[in-house]
Amino acid sequence: MRYSETLLPTLKETPAEAEIVSHRLMLRAGFMHKLTSGIYSYLPYGLAAIRKVENIVREEMNRAGAHELLMPSVQPADLWKESGRYEKYGPELLRFRDRHDRESCLGPTHEEVITDIIRKMLHSYRDLPINLYQIQTKFRDEIRPRFGLMRGREFIMKDAYSFDVSDSAAEISYRRMYEAYRRIFTRCGLEFRAVQADSGAIGGSFSHEFMVLAETGEDTVVFCRECEYAANIEKAVIRLKENNQVEPLAELEKVETPGKRKVDAVCEFLQISPDQLVKTLVFIADSVPVGVLVRGDREVEEVKLKNLLGAADVEMIDDKQVYDITGVPTGYLGPVGLTIKIVVDQEVESMVNFYVGGNEKNYHMKNVNAIRDFEVSAVADLRQITTTDPCPECGGKLELTEGIEVGHVFKLGTGYSESMQATFQDENGQEKPFVMGCYGIGVSRVVAAAIEQNHDDNGIIFPVPLAPYTVIVLNLGLKDKKITEAAERLYSELQSQGVDVLLDDRDERPGSKFKDADLLGVPFRVTVGKSLTNSGLVEVRDRKSGATEEVTPDQVVAVLLSKIAVEQI
């Protein structure tokens, strides 16, 4: 590509809208152009990076036996009504009517469409297994799009769907995708972890997320220092410590706590530690209020709560709503005498003689005990794991880190095939629902995550496999025949060797070209300028290390090819 011919508008200054480094750099390096919130045009340079990711994804999907197809983005509501998701999927699903007043939606994912294809086209166990994928633009009307391509409303996703004859066969398909994903993200040059995950709105029995480790990640990942255990914090199961202390139940007592509402204040006033206190939080689960009890120093994990209650949505409510529902001012709420449904974190169940709010302003209660003093409708693991908890697998020490979710694999089971009546005949002539799996990769997000992980003060440092161009040739002597000829020759020789090369043939001063080359993050830079005139040499520079060497023009292609070979995974 000739720089002079393409649209690659680099910016010296950072647009005010960008907060995180990948977003800033992508805007400055002319990757994309925002049309409206969460919706971007991909400019040539950004598109080239996306294509690199797509190609790696394609190669590995194909290697894993999946086959590419392309499904529509506009989908009829009827299909979504069949699966039951037209009601379940929230406002993220963009709905509209066509000219015939038919209800339609923009596909945020394609389980319904693929299941429809398969049920109409496959009828025999002999056709299975099959795994189909597409790379396509998805639309999800996110509550709050942010960070540029990191969380857009419109984004590019690779989604794959597997169909199997049985659960055990589906597990093989799942493993295959899991391994393919490991290869994909390794090839992208990313530092990542595969973690156990909640399956969320898509549903299904179990799943793993692939997380690129980065401070700006929107997810928290917990992993064990001693074993292979790794999970999204939403999912991390808490292994209960044995509680052998047998303490006799004491008599319930009311204590005055004037003006003490926060856990810390109550504890300080009563001279107790937060692990002796139980807080009562009120959530609204699909419009039903639920009281949730956790120890004073713990945090409720809403995803766990949601799963326990089988609710589509749970939300903590504000002080006013709490008062409206319970008649108790916040800070003094407790389970004793509370009429709403109460669920209890497993840790609380093993506590004896603890403290709670007194359901009356300025009062708490002591020596409270579950079951004896209040009714419990369920006990479960409802809190967030912490680094002081033992690893649920081996008991080892846990660590927390932030991650960007770039891939997610799900074992779906027969949920969709049953609701949509997608069946095949097995070898005995029995009708059976397909056992499904689905597998997503946020292609545009991978590019953002890669930049989040690979940059310095001067700009992007692309890993070779994702770099839109592997080499940039700077012509620093546009009016110098010898220099221009050498640069042009290098450009065409590299191209003929199959190297993605950008020739900076703009009429710009050297400083600007150097700055832009750094900003764009092209892994290798070849400078053809005055050293060619002086000593017959050109400079080859490694963007990542900054190391330079001077070689003759004849050597350049060979030198670069060997450097690229080292970096190409």
Place this chain on the structure above:
RNA sequence: CGGGGCGUAGCGCAGCCUGGUUAGCGCGCCUGCCUUGGGAGCAGGAGGUCGUAGGUUCGAAUCCUACCGCCCCGACCA
């Protein structure tokens, strides 16, 4: 949806509080000269419905109202 911030030239901003000629600055862009290995210099120039609509006023970028858009925080522990 709540809270906060912002909307003035392609980008980054000043001006607004305290209303008053042709609305500024830096970067970028155009022309010329000069320069050419880390975003040069000089000279000249183009480019603005001051987000939109309404109101107050002799007069509005500036004050008031409504709307639109964008960004950030939160969907958070009582």
